[in-house]
Amino acid sequence: MHRPLLTAVTLLTAPLFACAPEEHPMEGAETLVRSEAALPSGGWGVLMASGGAPIRSITRRSDGILIGGASTGHGITVWASRDNGASWYAHGSVASNPNVEFGDVTMRAIPGTRTIFCAFREFSGGQWRVTVTRSDNDGDSWVYDSTVAGPTTWFVGAPFLFQRANGDLQIYYDSELLAAQRGYSGHQWIAMQGRKGTTGAWTAYGTVAVSWDKRAGALNREGMVTVVQLGGDRLMAVVEGVEPFATGGAHANVIYAVQSWDGGKTWDDSLRRTVYQPRIDPGSGRRYNAYVPYAIRVGNGPVGVAFCTDEDKAGAPDASNAPVDQRNCHVGYVSTTTSFETWSGASPVWTATSRNYTPGLFERALNDVIVVIDGLGTNRVLRR
Template sequence: MANGGAPIRSIARRSDGWLIGGASTGHGITVWASRDNGASWFVHGSVANNPNVEFGDVTMRAIPGTSTLFCAFREYAGGQWRVTVTRSDNNGDSWGYDSTVVGPTPYFVGAPFLFQRANGDLQVYYDSELLAAQRGYPGHQWIAMQGRQGITGAWTAYGTVAVSWDKRAGALNRDGMPTVVQLGGDRLMAVVEGVEAFPTGGARANVINAVQSWDGGKTWDESLRRTIYQSRIDPGSGRRYNAYVPFAIRVGNGPVGVAFCTDEDKAGPPDAANAPVDQRNCHVGYISTTTNFETWSGASSVWTATSRNYTPGLFERALNDVIVVIDGLGSHRVLRR
């Protein structure tokens, strides 16, 4: 285990072998890099700085075979939200504005995840209260996707795709924090944080959902929507504990692995699902697919030494060699599995 500065949630590999990632400082985005495969990290410049803008949800994607990287993040300023993309053509040594994916809008949009299809198209998946409201579900939050043909141009090649939402009558949809993995060819899986559609004990807990696409993200198969992990129910309160902020990867071209935060180890009642993250009790757990991509293991522990954590991120440094980056809410740490 290594403690100290590191990226939060998202890591990419540069063409020269360095690892690189970003972390929001509030009104800026710091770039972190590692020359030793994640054992130690150092500051390597910044993506953005603006005292009038709040930045968050930083994610990076390297384009294989090139020195091009993209960094996507949310912005909030003047009561308006945006999802913005910057680009580097020199391995992240310097950055410039690329595009605005969505916004400005008073509806929340954020938590972008950059994904490149097998055909080379670049896609952005993100939380969208805007899309839900536009389609008649104000107060809900869906996962939206927009994409490009290739890696340049407008984010209009796919329209705006609704990725993950529960269509059962009366269900509340608050899906967020998407990550996407390729299962083979154009078969994709999106793993997201959600809430109990029909709650236990009078309060909605966070759960982890997954859904699959057979056509590279153009459409999503509702028959393969699953709640892949929900924490136990507290016998005292009758409420379910939370499982939230998942991050998914394919491990060794085999199973899908998902790291997530949970409060199910705490004594007493569950935390409120809308409690500030720095006031929530949290250990980090891990699940994976088993015999196929529709069946899942029980949870194992990744990190239990502290109880204030957030946004775990997974990165496979080499075949079956995975590191986990956890935001310690002030003391970032890199854990090796």
């Protein structure tokens, strides 16, 4: 499995972290809108054909403005929208440091406050970190909050911030470190750490290993997690993984889900499901890939997942560890059906180009969902 590269990040300690007033805009993110009520025939229509926008993660400020972030390599730009995602403008910066590579930016606004947390991956000096910053004025300025994982030469990254119904703030992230510490060197698991409330040390839950395939000899390389609340303390984590046993000599990317009944403290292996696995290419005998999923609960009903796939490609599948800008990719969508354990087939979101990455979903209003697609630096004119 590609090690969710995104762009590579590392902010080492507070001295290496520097808040910056502005950054160069990140070009090539597109925003699509979809009416759930109209599906499956309604499809997706264009809100914004090209320009800068958040990558993957969007949250809403206390004043109703949408906000998110995107890595520029050695900085993190803040993007905001006053028209519910139809257009975006640069709104300062979370961080800037020429000695640090940043990536995997995610934000989470705390309801009823002006506080927004921003988590990201850092890389510098051969070491990885997962770092959290905080804004107490709706994203106008940022301060260092904490380092969750690292420094370590094992990969840690792709954080996702989640707030439980009881108010606890949790952070989920990719961790080769946790797998190695528990005797599985070469594997990558999802780790979770949490706070009581939104402040203090990330030690309220210990370090939780989110469920993985425990069959003897199975390879586990899981990452790019998103978490949704199914009701009360029942949660679902959706992750990118690999086939545990290779087809055609290669491990393809596959999307999995697992559930927790106690707010993420433990995860129920009996509810581990395959969300989507593409078909096998008859020529090579290898499976096509499905990767970088993003999950949300839509209208207090089904869970919807947007993801990238090379399933429409002619010829052999891409290698699952190929650089993202060299992979053939359309964007697809699946959702739960009669229960949270059953999933629909895939429907297309975006198929007009084949260089895309990290779709991110956000529900602007009940049953009104937008998806932001990273166009990898190119401008698109999207269809309606």
